[in-house]
Amino acid sequence: MKTSRTSGLRITKAGAVYVGVTLLLGFAAVNTGNNLLFLVVSALLAFMALSGVFGWRNIRGLHAVVAFPDELYAGRECFVTLRLENRKRYLPSFLLDLTLTSGGSASFFMIPRNGRETEILPLTLPRRGAQTLPWARVSSPFPVNFFVRWTGIPVDGRCIVFPQPLPWDMADTEGDRRWGVGDNLRRKGGDGELLTISDYTGGEPLKLIHWRLSARSQGLKVKELSAPAEEPVMVDPLLLPGGLEEQLSRAAWLINRLMGHRQLPVGLRLGERVIAPGESRRHRLRLLTALGCYDPA
Amino acid sequence: MIRLDLVLLLMALAVSLVGFIPLFPWLGTVPKLFLPGAMLVRLFTQRHGYRLDHRFVTVGSVAMFIFYLLRFSLADIVGPAVNLLVMLLGVRFLGEGSARNYLQLFLLALFCLAASSLYSLDPLFMLYLGLQVIIFPIALVLLTCHDRDPSAILVPARFRSLLSIPLVMLAFSVPLLLFFFIILPRTQVPLWNFLAGSASKTTGFSETVRPGSNATVGESKSVVFRAECVRLSPGELYWRGITLNRFDGAVWSRREPPAGERFAPGKGRVVTQQFILEPVSPRYLVALDKPGQLSGQRGVISAPDFTLSRRTPSGGRSAYRVDSVVTPMTRGRLGSEREFYLQLPERIPPWFREQGRVLRERGGSDGERLTGVETLFRGEHLLYATTGLPVSGEPLVEFLTKNKRGNCEFFASSCALLLRLAGVPARLVGGYLGGEYNQLGGYYVVTGEQAHVWVEAYLEGTGWVRVDPTRWAVNGGDLGRGAGRGAFRSFLLAADTITYFWNRQVITYDLERQMELFTETGRRLQGTRLPAPKRFLTFMLPAAMLVFLWWGVLLLRRRPSREARLIKAFMAELRRLYGVEASPDAGLRELTAGIDSPDPARFVEIHNGALYRDRPLLPEEMRELRGILRRMKKGER
16 A cells, blocks of 8 residues: 655746746846845745745645445446545635545635535546555645645545446356346346435446436435345355456346345355345445455455 | 636736836836826726737737847946836736736736836835735735636635735745845845946035036035934034045146155044945045044045045945044144145136235244135135136136135135145045934934035144135035924934935845844854843743643643543544544444444443433443453454
């Protein structure tokens, strides 16, 4: 895990001009001995020094918190809520650009002192398992666009990434109840009547996002549709075709398919660990978490 | 709602005016009209949403640049440059409202203000600089936001927050500006001084005296120098500049005094003067008659006839300190040099020749001959005047015999010539007489109209003696008394104090004073001693205890309760181990419901048990909670 939080700055074209002008006037002042020019140069230098200090303070005292959706799949883009907190007691922060190490960026015009601002940004995490976003890079040209300063800031961002669901044809597995086979599996489901509106968790297909309601509220909202209940099924990923990652991906797809579309009670056998069948959403997330965190060693 | 682009335009107008106004008197007619015109055009186009073709602006800029480039010459570099600056500033107003354009505009305005310092060293500069120091940071901060979003509109609260940053910067910038001003490196002499030429026109005493060249003597009321010293009686205020020792019949001028001449000031009190000298004479410095030790200026030669001169002529304003012995006399003896001060011109008017012969034949000591000259002058009932002066071929004769009106040059020239003809060595001294004392600043202000010439006569056995023949005029008693008092006069003097301190602290700050300051600071730092232990304990200890107590009370007041601290630590561990975030909507039980570990559940059970019974945690409960936290901190899930 990379934990480097170094800082740096980059001079802009306007900054180079400003430095050049200051040097030119300084040269003129020294050579003519004109104290009024010295005053102008002193003012320019004082302003440059202060803009450096205030620019440095502008990106200090910041803390980022990333709130992930409940369902986060490897390699699949989802929307995360990024909350940037300004923990400075006296100074607001302005014109902040924040980039997460895992990709994704957001801009904030102003965060008041002891305040926070929220942005929603798309994010894709490539690997399954428990993950932490170690730090983010925050940069800003404030207070004057002569230097762009940046630094790494801590991020609260722990999540468990589920395996990327891999759709597969279940025709040749028919009759085997260990991984959930039967005629009922090939019937379509999960697109019945609208039951309720709930928060977007990251796992729902985009077509289920209720865009109109999302626009009115803080986060994304999705439609939950009804589906008929069915018999319990046990899934054993290690019996599915392919290598380990492929098996886990197929199992993730299968669990979502069985529980999400058909609302079948599903259990999981993962090596020595057995999770009894259940049909709640919390249960489905528990199964996916077990798949995401599975380590054969 | 506040539109950033509009605020930025107003800032640009303000910053440009602050650069333009101090430069205005020295601009050509076209730039004088062009910039305000361009500002009005910009306001009009902004209001009605018109946009000028940027090609027109570019072509205009290039054309102006070429036009003024052709007018550059070694004799006048600054003139075309400032005109070009103002024209380019005007062109920027006609350009687009991009961040780049605005930045160029701000820098050009700054250059205009800087260029004005080449023409005038007036204290008003500080006002303009102060305004730019205020506007500049605000404008640049807004420009940075404008660069991010050119059409940004801010609510007033946000705008106020945004403004708070440059205003705080401003508060810090003043001491920092002074710090940089003090430490920025100075050179002993300017390396290329052609730029400073415009601001250093000299006004003051001439290095020759030519009575009869004009019927009227111009009296400049402009300040020549300011000298900080104790208050003196009017009769002591003879400010010595140059000693003139050669007369060719029409003009008194200066030659190097004879090598063997050695004189010391006579008895008198020592008065230290701190001078701020306007660009009076490129070579000669003034000081109370008779000047001694001089400091604050390098390369100054003190001649045996008490003339202070610079080795290298300088046209700038200068500051120096002189210790003078205030006395009209010198001690010493003229030997073979006596002849040098008796030299006569080839052509001497017969009237003077005759008067000289009479005085010489009358005999007596040098002092008696001097009295004879005084008697002659007083007998003629001469009038001190600056108008209606004789301008004939023999102005001195006309002055003494017909016209009877003359300024100090007539009195001094005639007197010195008569003394030489009578066999008394004599010379002229050019300088200033009188001065107005500013009580507020503790200094004398001396203006051009107070320029004066007097005579020094050598009396055997005494030395050189100051003789002011102008005082022998019928109206000579008022000489050097200065202007009358009055409310307006007092106000002018008070206002002059600002100029004096501006010149003293800013304009004349140079390498010499910088070195003095550094040396003094170093000396003080080395000599710093801690206060005596007893005093330290008496005053510092109670103060330190009070601060410590206050700090302790603050800490206790801020410190959260035992339970709150435990919950905080517990939440931190939940976040670290399980990624559970605290939420105002969820209680501890909801937050830990999905966690597959007994410890968090037990923690919540104990905590809530106490909370719902409205009692503090029992000691054994506290111990168990701490145990759970310890296990969680070790990473046990």
